Amino acid sequence: xxxxxxxxxxxxxxxxxxxxxxxxxxxxxxxxxxxxxxxxxxxxxxxxxxxxxxxxxxxxxxxxxxxxxxxxxxxxxxxxxxxxxxxxxxxxxxxxxxxxxxxxxxxxxxxxxxxxxxxxxxxxxxxxxxxxxxxxxxxxxxxxxxxxxxxxxxxxxxxxxxxxxxxxxxxxxxxxxxxxxxxxxxxxxxxxxxxxxxxxxxxxxxxxxxxxxxxxxxxxxxxxxxxxxxxxxxxxxxxxxxxxxxxxxxxxxxxxxxxxxxxxxxxxxx
Numbered sequence: 001x002x003x004x005x006x007x008x009x010x011x012x013x014x015x016x017x018x019x020x021x022x023x024x025x026x027x028x029x030x031x032x033x034x035x036x037x038x039x040x041x042x043x044x045x046x047x048x049x050x051x052x053x054x055x056x057x058x059x060x061x062x063x064x065x066x067x068x069x070x071x072x073x074x075x076x077x078x079x080x081x082x083x084x085x086x087x088x089x090x091x092x093x094x095x096x097x098x099x100x101x102x103x104x105x106x107x108x109x110x111x112x113x114x115x116x117x118x119x120x121x122x123x124x125x126x127x128x129x130x131x132x133x134x135x136x137x138x139x140x141x142x143x144x145x146x147x148x149x150x151x152x153x154x155x156x157x158x159x160x161x162x163x164x165x166x167x168x169x170x171x172x173x174x175x176x177x178x179x180x181x182x183x184x185x186x187x188x189x190x191x192x193x194x195x196x197x198x199x200x201x202x203x204x205x206x207x208x209x210x211x212x213x214x215x216x217x218x219x220x221x222x223x224x225x226x227x228x229x230x231x232x233x234x235x236x237x238x239x240x241x242x243x244x245x246x247x248x249x250x251x252x253x254x255x256x257x258x259x260x261x262x263x264x265x266x267x268x269x270x
Contacts, residue, residue: 002028003072003231004162006063008054008111009081010047011038013180014130017224018078019047025228030067033081054081054107055099064114076231077115078128079108082148088203090142097144104148109155116163123167126231129156130223131162131172140176140265141190141199141206160238165186171230172239176246177217186210202269209268218243 005022010031011016016039019031023045031039031054039049052063067074082104085096101154112127119125134142135149153172160170177183187207195202241250252261 002026003075004028004030004067004073005029005076005078005149006032006067006074006111007021007078008032010042010049011035011167013182014175014178014220014223015078015080016042017220018080018227021221021224022226023047023229027076028071030063032049032063054111055102057110060107060110060114064111064257068118069268072121074115075120075124076126076128077111078227078247080130080131081107082130084134084145084155084182086142086145086186086190088141088197088199091193091197091199092144097147097225100144100148101151104145105151106157108152112159116168117166120163120166124158125163125166125168126236127159127163127168127170128230129170130229131174132155133174133176133246135172135174135177135242137249137261139206140166140269141194141203142186145186157238164205168237170235170238172252173223173227174239174246175218175223175244176241176249178214178220178243179214179217180220183210183217195234205269213244217245 005027007015007019009251010019011033018027023029029047029153030050032045033039033041034053036049036051042049050063050066053059104120108129129152132149132154134146135153138146156172163170168176187210190203190207194200222242227238230236230240
């Protein structure tokens, strides 16, 4: 029996690559996004597309109901929908900050709430939360994005131990730099939010340094393959990481104290 998978944020990047890969490997895949038309490229691979907005409870509830009505179960949830709203903590409006948390944390949490009853009844399920190395190491001017990913990490750790007795795995994926729409959008927002800011000079230096690395970022299929590996592991790890600078960054977080990390980031702004 083919496992049934729901992937949020499947209209581009990691979500689209993962939907394609899982469909090719025999999974029944539902790709979800706000802009359904952007998932048309997935249809030839057998991916079933569905409209869903992770900040709209009715939309999420309807999407889960649709899948359960058609398939009778949902085995794997991949919480991939997310974005980065960058800017100095002082400059980003609380309205934008709340939206960042709604999309990156609360949307994932609500989808988990919706799928857990069925998973518990079958005593089987996997919830894959796409976090980031930004959930472990925080740079300047990404405070609200980092807050969302740090929160997703903590939420996943708690949830993992709550649902393990019911045969459900909760797995975190921590990508490094990946070639997606995320980077350009995040840093365009950063510069727009800082045009009249006291942080403008430092922001420009930070954004310039980031953009110089973008050609080195890994392709999204690196993370898609990692997700497939995590799903198919008999005893999955709590965390998997891959992508540009993922391993070195996480190792640096383990080895360096806060003062040393702060010094590295401040050097970038000089």
